[in-house]
Amino acid sequence: MKKIITKEHFMELLKDGMTIMVGGFLANGSPERLIDIIVESEIKDLTIICNDGGFEDRGVGKLIVSRQVRKLIASHIGTNPTVGTLMQEGEMEVELVPQGSLAEKIRAGGAGLGGILTPTGIETIVEEGKTILEVQGVKYLLEEPLYADMALIGGAIVDKYGNLRYHQTMRNFNPLMAMASEIVVVEPFRREAVIDPEYVVTPHPLVDYVLEDE
Amino acid sequence: MIMEDKQIIAKRIAMELHDGDLVNLGIGIPTLVPDYLDPKQKILFQSENGVIGLGPLTDEETWLVNAGGNKATIVPGGSYIDSLLSFSLIRGGHIDVTVLGALEVDSQGSLASWIVPGKKVPGMGGAMDLVVGAKKVIIAMTHTNKGRPKILKHCTLPLTAARQANLIVTEMAVIAVEADGLHLLEVHPDYSIEDVLNMTDAELIVKDVIPMKGMKS
Numbered sequence: 417m418k419k420i421i422t423k424e425h426f427m428e429l430l431k432d433g434m435t436i437m438v439g440g441f442l443a444n445g446s447p448e449r450l451i452d453i454i455v456e457s458e459i460k461d462l463t464i465i466c467n468d469g470g471f472e473d474r475g476v477g478k479l480i481v482s483r484q485v486r487k488l489i490a491s492h493i494g495t496n497p498t499v500g501t502l503m504q505e506g507e508m509e510v511e512l513v514p515q516g517s518l519a520e521k522i523r524a525g526g527a528g529l530g531g532i533l534t535p536t537g538i539e540t541i542v543e544e545g546k547t548i549l550e551v552q553g554v555k556y557l558l559e560e561p562l563y564a565d566m567a568l569i570g571g572a573i574v575d576k577y578g579n580l581r582y583h584q585t586m587r588n589f590n591p592l593m594a595m596a597s598e599i600v601v602v603e604p605f606r607r608e609a610v611i612d613p614e615y616v617v618t619p620h621p622l623v624d625y626v627l628e629d630e
Numbered sequence: 631m632i633m634e635d636k637q638i639i640a641k642r643i644a645m646e647l648h649d650g651d652l653v654n655l656g657i658g659i660p661t662l663v664p665d666y667l668d669p670k671q672k673i674l675f676q677s678e679n680g681v682i683g684l685g686p687l688t689d690e691e692t693w694l695v696n697a698g699g700n701k702a703t704i705v706p707g708g709s710y711i712d713s714l715l716s717f718s719l720i721r722g723g724h725i726d727v728t729v730l731g732a733l734e735v736d737s738q739g740s741l742a743s744w745i746v747p748g749k750k751v752p753g754m755g756g757a758m759d760l761v762v763g764a765k766k767v768i769i770a771m772t773h774t775n776k777g778r779p780k781i782l783k784h785c786t787l788p789l790t791a792a793r794q795a796n797l798i799v800t801e802m803a804v805i806a807v808e809a810d811g812l813h814l815l816e817v818h819p820d821y822s823i824e825d826v827l828n829m830t831d832a833e834l835i836v837k838d839v840i841p842m843k844g845m846k847s
Contacts, residue, residue, distance in 0.1 A: 441679040441695070442695070442698075491755050493752065493753045500751060503751070512751075514756070515758075516713075517758075518713075523714055537758055538762075539740075582710070583693050584710060585680045585681055585710060587680055587712045589712070592712060
């Protein structure tokens with residue numbers, strides 16, 4: 417299968433300054449092996465887009481602890497104390513985005529939309545610097561699309577074509593991110609021969625690479 | 631048995647949930663609410679990380695977690711969804727009730743819960759979407775913080791949302807947010823109306839106050 421990628425080949429795709437989306441919710445559904453390879457690669461100045469800051473030893477938190485992240489775009493950072501420390505020291509920029517808006521921004525990036533209009537964040541500091549539009553008498557914030565150089569997908573059950581479905585709550589942001597990145601790399605949670613077409617969540621043309629088994 | 635403040639709050643909020651409700655519970659006191667529900671009640675819990683029909687916590691091996699990252703279960707008929715559908719349900723008005731903690735709530739129902747500038751910046755997570763989108767927003771919090779009122783004329787911390795709270799339940803009182811202000815509805819039998827007024831910065835409209843439902847002195 418052409419889509420299988422070795423650790424070495426994956427490392428060749430990694431560049432300083434990349435923007436990378438990482439699936440997972442508090443590391444549930446995050447591709448831990450792919451993250452470990454990035455730590456090992458020592459690439460730096462990354463912009464990471466993830467639901468949260470993970471934990472210091474799990475999920476995207478490992479990239480933050482290893483000081484490879486220049487900017488984090490997330491909805492929640494409370495579970496990884498290093499995020500707060502680096503933010504206060506000015507070592508890492510953090511952009512906090514309401515979770516639903518983060519999901520929609522990623523969807524917009526993957527769906528060719530110029531952004532989305534949401535009531536979330538109106539009359540809060542989230543609206544600062546953003547365009548407000550009134551539609552049918554209601555005020556909405558224009559949240560612009562997010563797109564990345566690479567998406568790292570976890571929690572996926574992968575078939576021989578590269579079709580994906582997801583296991584339990586590891587689905588979260590993964591299918592959205594698989595739509596919104598130049599290169600999509602999947603770390604399989606499990607493999608199965610062929611996923612019934614009725615149950616494919618991420619169709620294989622969206623998937624560029626599947627990490628080989630250990 | 632003496633109930634702790636958070637148990638009083640959870641028990642009283644459980645009485646606000648009804649058969650057929652789709653409910654999202656925030657982290658902290660709200661997670662105690664199911665302890666006080668009758669198992670026969672048909673209430674379905676949504677968890678914003680991607681579950682409809684969240685069940686009790688478990689120690690079993692599983693990749694099903696709740697929004698706090700704790701291992702959990704799913705009830706029969708439940709489903710897994712992605713973050714996009716999860717928040718479409720939340721913003722789209724498909725969640726009947728959300729129960730969340732807060733640091734401050736004010737006389738208009740504006741609330742602050744996600745940042746203490748210069749001190750603590752956990753982030754808003756899904757809270758901003760939940761309070762904007764849910765049909766009913768119930769605030770579960772202690773009445774004061776180190777003796778200082780949390781129900782204020784105006785919030786001092788950055789807002790989670792403006793004018794979205796519908797009901798405030800503390801260990802002292804149940805307070806409804808209406809267009810004309812905050813109505814004191816119920817007072818816990820351990821306190822007087824005067825106690826509640828003394829511990830509340832915002833003005834409370836007081837008429838027809840009853841003892842807090844489900845509580846004994």
